[in-house]
Amino acid sequence: MNGGPLSRLLRRVRGVRSRDDERFLLLHLPASLTLLLVILAMLGVFIAYSIPVISREGFHVFTDTTWRAVEGDPQAEWYGLLPAIYGSVYTSLIAVLIAAPLSVSLAVALEELTPRRLRGSLSLLTDLMAATPTIIYGLWGLAFLAPHMYPILSWLSSHASWIPLFSKHPSSGYTIATAGVLLAVMSTPFAAAVIREAYSMIPLSIREAAYSLGATRLEVIRILLGMVKPSIVAGLALAFARAVGETVAVSLVIGNSMTITPSVTDSGVTVSSLIASQFGNAGFYHYMTSALFAGGLVIFAIGLAVNVAAVWYMKKWEEKVMGVAP
Amino acid sequence: MPRSLRARKLENAVGLAVIVALAIASVLPLIHILYMVIVRGVEAIARIGLYRFLTEPPHPFDPQNPGGIGPALVGSLELSGLAIAVATLIALPASVLIAEFRGSRISRGTLLLALTLVEFPTILVGLTVYAVLVDHVVGGYNMLAGAVALTLVILPYMAVQASEALRGVPEGVREAAYSLGATRLKTVYALIAPAARRGILVGILIGLARAAGETAPLLFTVGGAYEGYHLCLYKVGGAVPLMIYQFIQMPYKPAQDLAWGAALVLMTIIVGVMLLARLLVKEVKIL
CATH class of the missing domain: 1.10.3720.10 (MetI-like)
Structure with a gap:
């Protein structure tokens, strides 16, 4: 091993000084490569499975609004994902707008305003909130939130229908608004955790x-919040990415109808709820599975972009505040 | 011109109250979720008994004997x-x-x-x-x-x-x-x-x-x-x-x-x- 090309390569890693170190690094490389392989495999699968529908429809699959599934006649099938992409972005934006004041307040209240004795049990509650499975949130959304949102949304749509947001009269509680509120509830503890971590890192002297x-x-809170602004942005970005990828809870409350509407009182669909609700039947059609994977590719791209940006942004900020050079 | 101390104190009180209210609002859903899961869950499990609920297969269409998980x-x-x-x-x-x-x-x-x-x-x-x-x-x-x-x-x-x-x-x-x-x-x-x-x-x-x-x-x-x-x-x-x-x-x-x-x-x-x-x-x- 000594002096060989592999050894020379391993020696270039910082922290590798001896043959013992080389062996140690070599032994641990497979674990790291597994992570890389997972991401590459995911990307590969989504691209490979999207090819049939993309080669047939071109980029119309992402920009078209028609969703036509015809059994036994592949030529008549046509899939446009735009309503689902629109729904994913729309519901997630609503969620982030609601979660922003909630998560900032939650973080500040926990760090600044909670008596020391209560802090432990309160942060256990927020931890539990983050650890609660999404299906439980979905159950609650289906059985409680949706039926209770219905009268509120009905009232809004009959008294404020001149606002495009409430232009449609809801036919049930399963609406874009319900999905947005549920997603906001689910993502608040995550955004709050990111903000809290940054907030607690600010030196006492300030x-x-x-x-x-x-x-x-x-005024002190305002000053400190101004200092952690990047973490608020990053926390909300992560919340957005999480909301875009959320599946089961949303599919239980959004109503699953392929429409593009500005009205939050109307039912809608998201990419992931479309996949969840259609995947079981997709085998009956020639191109539907491929179209659903193309939808997955869209969430993949959104998730990757937002995540990498947020993680990178936070690391930069951490290095700046903590004074640690990379 | 600097704002009066009283105005700043009022702003402080209102601001903190809003923060606390929003923080409470953000954890309320979880408390309600826990409450609902416990009430409905206990109701469902009590019908058949905990042991049978945890061990028997489900009968989702049978109101007499729903089975378990x-x-x-x-x-x-x-x-x-x-x-x-x-x-x-x-x-x-x-x-x-x-x-x-x-x-x-x-x-x-x-x-x-x-x-x-x-x-x-x-x-x-x-x-x-x-x-x-x-x-x-x-x-x-x-x-x-x-x-x-x-x-x-x-x-x-x-x-x-x-x-x-x-x-x-x-x-x-x-x-x-x-x-x-x-x-x-x-x-x-x-x-x-x-x-x-x-x-x-x-x-x-x-x-x-x-x-x-x-x-x-x-x-x-x-x-x-x-x-x-x-x-x-x-x-x-x-x-x-x-x-x-x-x-x-x-x-x-x-x-x-x-x-x-x-x-x-x-x-x-x-x-x-x-x-x-x-x-x-x-x-x-x-x-």
Whole structure:
């Protein structure tokens, strides 16, 4: 091993100084490669499975609104994912808009305003909120949230229908608004956790300086929140990505109808809820499975872009605040 | 002109009140969810008794004898047990690599990969495993595909969590081991990893909670069969979260009751695991 090309390659890794280190690194490389392989396999599968529908419809599969499944006649089939892509982005945006004030308040309340004695049990509650399976949220959305959103949305649509958001009278509680609210509830603890972590890293001296200048508590909170702004952005971005990928809870409350509407009181569909509801039948058609994988490719792209950006952004900020050079 | 002290004090009071109100509003749903799951779950389980509910197969169309969630529960145990075992075996070396070669490109690359995968939509993992194992290797829904999908879902989280636990071990431990002539392998696995065991164990526990509760990775992999006990890895099977998802959408009261009872069992497992994790460390990192 010594002096060979492999050894020279391994020696270039920082922290590898001896043959013992080389062996150690070599032994641990497969685990790291597994992670790389998983991402590549996912990308490969989604591209390979999307090819049939893309080669038939071209990019219309992403921009068309028609969803036509015809059994036994592949030539008549046509799949447009735009309503689902629109629904994914729309519901996730609603979720982030609602989750933003909630998660910032939750983070500040836990870090700043909760008495020390209560902090433990309260943070256990938020941990539990993040650990609660999405299917449980879905169950609650289906049995409680949707039926209780219905009268509110009906009232809004009959009294404020001049606002495009409420232009359609809801036919049930299973609407875009319900999905947005449910997603907001689900993603708040995650965004709050990101914000909290950054907030707790701010040096005590800054807080002391602000108080010594006579700042009120709220003013101190404002100053500190200004400092963790990047973490708020990153936390909400992660919440958005999470909402885009959320499947079972959304598919139980959104109503699953392929429409594009600005009205949140109407039912809709998201890419993942479309996959969840259609995948079981997709085998009966020639191109539907491929179309659903093409939808997966869209969430893949959104998820990857948002995640990488958020993680990178946070790391940069952490390095700046903590004064650690990369 | 500086604002008066009274105006600032008023603003302070109102601002803090709004923050507290919003914070309370954000945790209220969970409290209501817990309440609803307990009330409806207890109602469903009491009808047949806890033991029979946990062991019998379901009869979703029979109001007289709705049965229980036995096969789904056993399926969930099988899937999460396998997923945890395999994920630990891969996550631990990956985390060692991240923590031991800190600052190197390979460590940062691995960490970035893991962090990206942690937040990846789990439905995509399910679809990928479907394409490989269900569509190509086995040729039908199977438990193995479900176990693999769950493994891939929890693996990145466990790697990140363990690497953070390893990072917290003081450098002195390593220096002492090296000075005694220990190899790096021995130093890490006999001294550093045991010193970080609490953090690593918490990662495994949270991984377990996730594996037990995930639905989306199982949608296109295990199939969903609940009449009898299906333990064969190459055949269809079921799991508790998937059963909840499928049964709550059935227009039959007994099926929906079974879903609520199953939800209570699932929540009990999650809360138990979370409490256990909390006993081990003060701060549990979910992300």
